[in-house]
Amino acid sequence: MRHFLTLADFTKEELLEMVALAQKIKTQTKQKKYVPYLQHQTLGMIFEKSSTRTRVSFETGIYQLGGVGLFLSANDIQLGRGEPMKDTARVISRMVDMVMIRTFEQSKLEEFAQFSNVPVINGLTDSYHPVQLMTDYLTMIEFNKDKSPIVAYVGDGNNMAHSWLMLASIMGFELRIATPKGYECHNKIIEQAYQFAQQSKATITITNNPQEAVIGADVVTTDTWISMGQEDKKEEKIKAFTNFIVDDKMMKLAKNDAIFLHCLPAYRGYEVSDEIFENHSEVIFTEAENRLHMQKGIMVWLDMHR
Ligand code: CP
Ligand code: NVA
Numbered sequence: 001m002r003h004f005l006t007l008a009d010f011t012k013e014e015l016l017e018m019v020a021l022a023q024k025i026k027t028q029t030k031q032k033k034y035v036p037y038l039q040h041q042t043l044g045m046i047f048e049k050s051s052t053r054t055r056v057s058f059e060t061g062i063y064q065l066g067g068v069g070l071f072l073s074a075n076d077i078q079l080g081r082g083e084p085m086k087d088t089a090r091v092i093s094r095m096v097d098m099v100m101i102r103t104f105e106q107s108k109l110e111e112f113a114q115f116s117n118v119p120v121i122n123g124l125t126d127s128y129h130p131v132q133l134m135t136d137y138l139t140m141i142e143f144n145k146d147k148s149p150i151v152a153y154v155g156d157g158n159n160m161a162h163s164w165l166m167l168a169s170i171m172g173f174e175l176r177i178a179t180p181k182g183y184e185c186h187n188k189i190i191e192q193a194y195q196f197a198q199q200s201k202a203t204i205t206i207t208n209n210p211q212e213a214v215i216g217a218d219v220v221t222t223d224t225w226i227s228m229g230q231e232d233k234k235e236e237k238i239k240a241f242t243n244f245i246v247d248d249k250m251m252k253l254a255k256n257d258a259i260f261l262h263c264l265p266a267y268r269g270y271e272v273s274d275e276i277f278e279n280h281s282e283v284i285f286t287e288a289e290n291r292l293h294m295q296k297g298i299m300v301w302l303d304m305h306r
Contacts, residue, residue: 001306003113004121004298005106007130007166008192012200014301015170019138022290022297029064029293036066037300041097043067045123046088046112048074048103049228053264054123054131057291058100065296070096074103089115098299104229119302121295126159126229127189132263133163135294136221137171139287143259145218150174152217152254154210154244155271156237157185160223160263165193165204172200178213180240210244217254221261222246222271238270247273259283 059069168175
């Protein structure tokens with residue numbers, strides 16, 4: 001049995017199998033063919049943080065596959081009142097067929113997985129957002145940006161940046177990450193990316209200069225400056241990130257046909273200007289829709305490997 005906790009646990013070939021499944025299921029869905037790959041299966045969805053896309057896409061996705069989703073807000077289950085993660089895992093995984101968790105520390109997710117009898121999917125932690133990055137890769141393929149692209153990530157060294165490091169270093173493309181000083185990615189994750197890059201021939205650049213990162217890029221991307229759980233750091237972060245907005249001036253440094261990706265929710269006037277967001281909205285909202293299809297691919301793949 002496999003869990004989907006970080007992209008680092010998978011080979012390039014395995015990730016491409018999931019993408020291929022997602023493409024097939026997306027085509028079928030568009031033709032209104034709902035193939036019951038996961039008939040009668042239940043997906044437990046534990047949320048310790050808010051969500052729009054993750055909740056709607058997983059719940060709709062499992063339904064379209066012939067199963068049913070259970071929305072379990074941590075506030076409403078005993079986990080929120082202190083029942084241990086390992087007990088929650090041993091109970092829930094005896095009743096459902098798969099679990100998705102959105103939580104804080106990666107170690108909480110790992111603990112759940114360790115005690116779970118069924119596959120566990122990372123729906124975002126403080127360290128990673130792997131289902132989002134698989135979706136971003138699917139979107140890059142659809143917009144013809146998957147053949148040796150240069151990707152520039154401008155912003156916080158957070159869960160999104162970490163997941164970009166994993167995706168690029170496994171798939172083998174060029175990634176430049178620009179963060180303000182003091183907001184860099186975790187060293188351990190950068191080191192792991194450099195290690196993977198030796199095999200995949202990825203090029204990874206880490207800088208504090210956003211303009212340098214964006215020059216000649218095929219894909220420009222960013223994320224909110226204030227991740228969930230960091231609300232108390234808002235003022236200091238806004239000051240530190242002033243030159244990191246992706247606006248027209250920044251985007252002009254990229255290739256003429258560069259696409260802009262954003263995992264959403266977006267905060268216009270902070271990490272991205274309203275103009276750039278609206279000019280690239282077709283790609284951004286296709287990216288959002290692709291969460292639905294990509295995650296169906298991941299769930300079906302995990303079911304095939306148990
Ligand atoms: N991108 C993303 O995961 O969005 P939600 O927080 O709305 O789920
Ligand atoms: N970095 C953001 C991503 C939201 C989808 C957060 O963790 O809040």
